[in-house]
Amino acid sequence: MNDGLTDAVRRFQWFYACHVKAPHELVEHSALSLTETRVLFAVMHAGTCTAANISRTLGLDTGYLSRMLTQFECAGLIERQPFSGDARRHQVSLTTDGETALAVVSTHVRDEVSAALDAMTPDERAQLLASMGCVQRLLAPAGDAQRVRLRGPRPGDFGWIVEREAHLAPGGMQSQRKWETRTATVVADYLTAPDPLRNGCWIAEQDGVSVGASLLIGMSAGSARLSALFVEPGVRRGGIARRLVKACVTFATESGYDRIVCAIDLNPAPIAPLLLHFGFEELSGQGEWEKRLKGPAAI
Template identity: 30%
Template sequence: MSINTFEDQVKAIRHFNRFLTRQIGVLREGLLHSPYSLAESRIIFELANHESLTSSDLMNELGLDAGYLSRIVTGLEDKGLVEKTRAEKDGRQRLLCLTSKGKDAFELLDNRSRDEVTEMLNDLSVRDQQRLFTSMKNIEEVFSKGFKYSEPYVLRPHEPGDMGWVTHRHGVLYSKEYNWDERFEALVAQIVSDFVNNYNPKKERCWIAEMDGEIVGSVFVVQESEKIAKLRLLLVEPKARGLGLGTRLVEECIRFSRRNGYEKLVLWTNSVLGAARHTYKKLGFELVGEEKHHSFGHDLNGETWELLL
């Protein structure tokens, strides 16, 4: 296709949209050969991956009209997939969450989506797979920069190589900003080693934040006991501070812990980490213990914080 004018560019994008929607099957009556439409499936996916969202949260996340979203949610309620509950902290708010039937629907959609993508990739050579991933990343980056109100970062699960980054950047930043010695880096290395060697994906999670393809933050939830989760290794790079990333990372930890049956989320920090302490307090954590200690070359005041879920 020759693309010489603005009109040609418009036609090329519309052509690509038609091709892509046909390729991934979103125009079929039931997405992924399921009884659910694209809009219903998106809502089910969001509720499965975010604990108890409000209608406003969904509207902002999916970019849907309020009236249209309300009709879809009502339909999902009628099907027994979604239920509304009253928020504990604000009785005026209604939170949306999946029922047990809704969770079964998510499992169906998630498994079929994984199978379809696997089949699609298996039909491509390794070279074509890499071309596809590069093109996808380029398209995402181009359009992400054009949305004024979109978050400038994305969160993803950990991948090979990320634990080395977590250890390295903790060592560098805490040395630069607090003059902590290499024993802190050794502690971080031990924590990430334990996480990888004992990883339980149903009860534990790591989030890696990226901005413009560069890692800019991380946080972990690990299992302390059957009912207690522990937040660890919250880090936000200086270039990504002031964007709400630290709050977003902690919020993901809270949602994950609630969704997976924990009753309490705890963490240990030090009083000198003012920004992190502000985030914890803002999100409802309470300081429940303090202890003075000498670590990483300094006299410090350790703090234990917890959030009842």
């Protein structure tokens, strides 16, 4: 465990608690205890859930939680209905009284957050939103569902591509500067291409946060190059790189290219298995891979 990183996370938690109070830090506005407030908020956000869902989400002992839910039910804060197909399980949802019990706390939470956001400029709010998305993505449990979509580039995306490829490059500062120069040249070629409709760029977004990108640039009437491809650490297992390459292959095919080429060192992470999956073949001794889109070798 990195003690320095652990201390940094704890400092951030304390900073957040002091400046933008979370619901469980506003229990002075409610007759409920800290844990009771957390449980009711979990039910509220889920809409309808089971006790097992709440136990996993909050890390609570099932027996302790069961007794608490019984107390809530007796107080009229929640209702439990038999789960469809399994009478031993119950679906939990808030009653009107339960929603009222949380209303005061919710109002104070919104007021605290709104006060913090009102002091920011629109650009600062956008930066905050993106940063929170990154924190949520990196700290989320591995089993959480990933909502990923591919989109076209927006203003600022190309600068982000250069910055992220440089940051993710292996080696020290010299290697990163070399990679930054290479990616900046690639981006310049993309932006100054005589026929921009023959080039393609895709940004992968996960829950609204940019987590990867790919660039396809025409080299000639018949050839295109997969010139940039990266995915942020921690999300590669979600199949994002595969979707980015597939977008390039589909675009190149529809644009009438005969082939796609790319360098094996395109990405700091090994991509040979990914290229093989899409039918790329290694060009012996040239350090490049090629996929034929037309003719007998096309897949």
